[in-house]
Amino acid sequence: MDTPLPARPRLPIRARLATTIGGAAATVSKLAGRGDGSVIGGIIGLRLEPDLLSLLAAGRQVILVTGTNGKTTTTRLITAALSATGQKIASNVYGANMEAGLTSALSRELDAPLAVLETDEKYIPAMIKATQPKVVVLLNLSRDQMDRAAEIWMLARRWREALAASDCLVVANADDPLVAWAASAARSVSWVAAGQRWREDSWCCPHCGAHLVRHGDDWGCRECGNQRPPVRWTLSSGKVIDPGGRVQSLDLALPGRANASNAVVALAVAEAFGVDADGALVQMRGVTSVAGRYTQVQRRGTEIRLLLAKNPAGWLEALDVMVPAPVPVLLAVNAQSPDGRDTSWLWDVDYRRLRGRPVLVGGERRMDLAVRLEADDVAFQLVDGIDHAIDLARSPRLEVLANYTAFQQYRAVLGRTE
Numbered sequence: 001m002d003t004p005l006p007a008r009p010r011l012p013i014r015a016r017l018a019t020t021i022g023g024a025a026a027t028v029s030k031l032a033g034r035g036d037g038s039v040i041g042g043i044i045g046l047r048l049e050p051d052l053l054s055l056l057a058a059g060r061q062v063i064l065v066t067g068t069n070g071k072t073t074t075t076r077l078i079t080a081a082l083s084a085t086g087q088k089i090a091s092n093v094y095g096a097n098m099e100a101g102l103t104s105a106l107s108r109e110l111d112a113p114l115a116v117l118e119t120d121e122k123y124i125p126a127m128i129k130a131t132q133p134k135v136v137v138l139l140n141l142s143r144d145q146m147d148r149a150a151e152i153w154m155l156a157r158r159w160r161e162a163l164a165a166s167d168c169l170v171v172a173n174a175d176d177p178l179v180a181w182a183a184s185a186a187r188s189v190s191w192v193a194a195g196q197r198w199r200e201d202s203w204c205c206p207h208c209g210a211h212l213v214r215h216g217d218d219w220g221c222r223e224c225g226n227q228r229p230p231v232r233w234t235l236s237s238g239k240v241i242d243p244g245g246r247v248q249s250l251d252l253a254l255p256g257r258a259n260a261s262n263a264v265v266a267l268a269v270a271e272a273f274g275v276d277a278d279g280a281l282v283q284m285r286g287v288t289s290v291a292g293r294y295t296q297v298q299r300r301g302t303e304i305r306l307l308l309a310k311n312p313a314g315w316l317e318a319l320d321v322m323v324p325a326p327v328p329v330l331l332a333v334n335a336q337s338p339d340g341r342d343t344s345w346l347w348d349v350d351y352r353r354l355r356g357r358p359v360l361v362g363g364e365r366r367m368d369l370a371v372r373l374e375a376d377d378v379a380f381q382l383v384d385g386i387d388h389a390i391d392l393a394r395s396p397r398l399e400v401l402a403n404y405t406a407f408q409q410y411r412a413v414l415g416r417t418e
């Protein structure tokens with residue numbers, strides 16, 4: 001276990017003022033019912049002191065967590081694992097993951113020596129500069145919303161440059177060639193075989209552009225020799241293989257392969273803080289839901305489970321996690337700006353596994369999804385809202401998969417639950 005940190009340096013007076021005023025604004029916003037106030041508090045604090053994030057991060061051990069999918073859950077699992085250190089931990093638990101959200105998370109826990117911060121993938125270079133992290137976690141990189149493949153490559157290049165200039169430890173998924181390429185520029189990397197469910201954005205070598213050759217999880221480029229690095233931690237059939245070759249069951253409360261790989265990543269981070277796998281797993285098994293995701297809610301006699309996924313890779317993972325037929329499924333899609341206005345990503349998901357089970361389709365863009373399901377020969381019924389879905393499902397259980405704002409709308413109806 002690491003020795004306790006020395007007392008954190010006192011903040012300069014303007015930063016203290018900015019923190020206080022930002023915190024007050026957050027409280028007012030929260031009382032007014034506008035979410036948890038973390039963004040508004042951070043924005044106001046940064047207006048008053050543009051270096052507030054750097055000042056708040058100074059003297060702490062910061063962990064930044066990024067990737068297209070799994071950031072929020074992995075952040076939660078790392079926080080749980082590190083609670084075994086007995087130290088106080090700051091974290092942006094509600095997923096506000098840009099500069100203001102990070103600033104607010106740190107200002108709420110001024111005396112926490114550790115900080116686990118989910119970070120938007122586009123902001124990672126700037127956040128590395130501002131927070132001088134001890135560890136950066138790179139989960140995966142694929143298209144989100146309206147991104148195109150070229151933008152994903154650009155992003156990987158920017159990660160790579162930022163990591164080359166930092167002396168942090170990188171915990172990276174070796175199974176994602178784009179992530180591996182970005183991470184390989186770092187001074188030290190703990191490689192994790194966390195799997196890659198979504199491969200459509202990584203058929204080409206990020207280094208030279210040639211076609212990648214794949215055998216199972218292994219990948220390599222014949223042109224430039226770029227290849228999957230040797231891994232330290234492996235997820236294999238729901239079990240983790242640690243650096244010493246010991247095999248252990250994860251036995252998480254959170255469902256699915258995606259969460260199992262998030263947990264193995266968290267174990268690699270815990271190792272860097274002197275927490276062994278046994279100690280970390282005990283804590284991570286206590287995580288049952290993350291910001292309302294995977295929550296089970298009772299409504300009018302139906303047990304409803306909520307799954308959130310925002311992009312094709314996330315939808316594929318979520319379809320894997322679902323309770324099998326005959327339990328009915330409600331799929332809901334919106335296209336408000338947080339979701340991305342373009343719904344063409346729906347065509348990147350294979351829905352054929354839903355054939356033969358009751359499927360309900362909701363959300364503001366349900367017609368877009370309906371057209372897509374017809375193309376895959378999946379029978380469905382359209383619904384207006386969650387209660388209509390419960391009426392039509394007539395089942396003791398209902399699985400709900402929704403994208404971002406559709407998920408928030410259902411959660412509001414069902415009551416905010418953790």
Ligand SMILES: [Zn+2]
Binds near residue numbers: 209210222226
């Ligand atoms: Zn190559």
